[in-house]
Amino acid sequence: MYEAICKVQITDCYRNKYRNPSTQKYCGVYLPINIFSEYLTSRYEPYPKAVVLKSRFDHQNRNLIVSVNTMGQHRDRKRIGLLTSGGDCAGLNAALRAVVHRADSYGWEVFGISRATQGLMARPPEYIEFEDVSRTHELLLAGGTVLGTTNKGNPFDFPLPDGSTCDRSQDIIDGYHLLGLDALIGIGGDGSMAILRRLAQQGGLNLVGIPKTIDNDLGCTERSIGFDTAVNIATEALDRLHFTAASHSRVMILEVMGRDAGHIALNAGIAGGADIVLIPEIPYTIDNICQTIQGLKRNFATIIVAEAVCTEAGEKVTQTNRLGQCRLGGIGEYLAEQITETIGAETRVTVLGHVQRGGTPSPLDRVLATTFGVEAVDLFAAEKNDHMVSWLTRQVVHVPIAEAIAEYRAVSPQDTLVKTARGMGICLGDSTYYAVDSHIRCKTSVLSQLELSS
């Protein structure tokens, strides 16, 4: 026994015919099988013996949602819906490619849903079929996502043109059934993963998650797709700024993304040899920064700062456009002004922005995306729904999506890389460092303690 939910477009002719005479409302229960069996056969499923179980109209009274008993007729080929959701990043297409290849090895087909859940909301649902797996090589290299994505439009609170919102979740669930999907593989960050899981719970959908975010802040995974590429780009920017800083005797400040986590700044700061790394998880003082710059005993400095670092007074620095939309950004300029005012250093700010998200993925991101894509299909094959693939201790594993979204993975002050940065004499803003000789920089407080005890 199998129940499928299919949508039948009600034409005007059927509209009048199936209007309930007493209530004057369209009434699906009178709709005979032959009206939509042809439609199903031609469009969606070859279920000629399907029998209507129940039916209802959608909220616009235009489509009839019909549940059918397919009398044991199953499709041999499973069908996976695949979508990318939230901000784009490098490596998404490599993950799509891997899912398509692995599904093909099981003999399954993949429907790529357009623009995250919006493709399932659309009528008819918008998707592309990945048919020829041998032609997907270019997906390894391509930045962005060929499916399109969005980081707006929560379906549970969907914005309407008049400024109000409505719950479109049922439309997405219907879209899943309308396409005859057996599972949905969602590639997203914590926000997308939470929305997809809620949809899956509400509609009984089979969901498997793949983590992606340049911020690397999703719980229960050490790595998410896109992070490594973002770190590479930020490191390269720092490398370049270093030369201009030295040539012009300037303090060059690089502001990087990362939302509320400092992973990009910390990793790129170590890799690019920054003098000062500021992350939201570690409080700083302007005095510590200025003393560090002066203690360097050279005429330039490089600073990398994560976008969510607050002012010294603890306020987030944001920018609001004319539409009233507010985004993180501007902490670099704030620091530049403070440093110039305090020690008179010439400062310049580079805001790296979306350069960190686009472009060709690094080899590591390609490997991670491919590993995750293969594992996600295997998870579905093993009926491990409601799980997310994850990278932990050099292995691909899987974790309950609920656990991944319950934990926000910021940089821990005890993180190995925090220790490494301190060990390299990088100032993290909470204390002062200065050059002892040309090779070794030591922490002032440590030196003072040594001096006191000697």
Ligand code: F6P
């Ligand atoms: O979450 C990824 C991210 O790039 C953040 O680092 C950044 O704060 C945000 O998205 C930018 O979003 P948008 O693309 O909407 O400007």
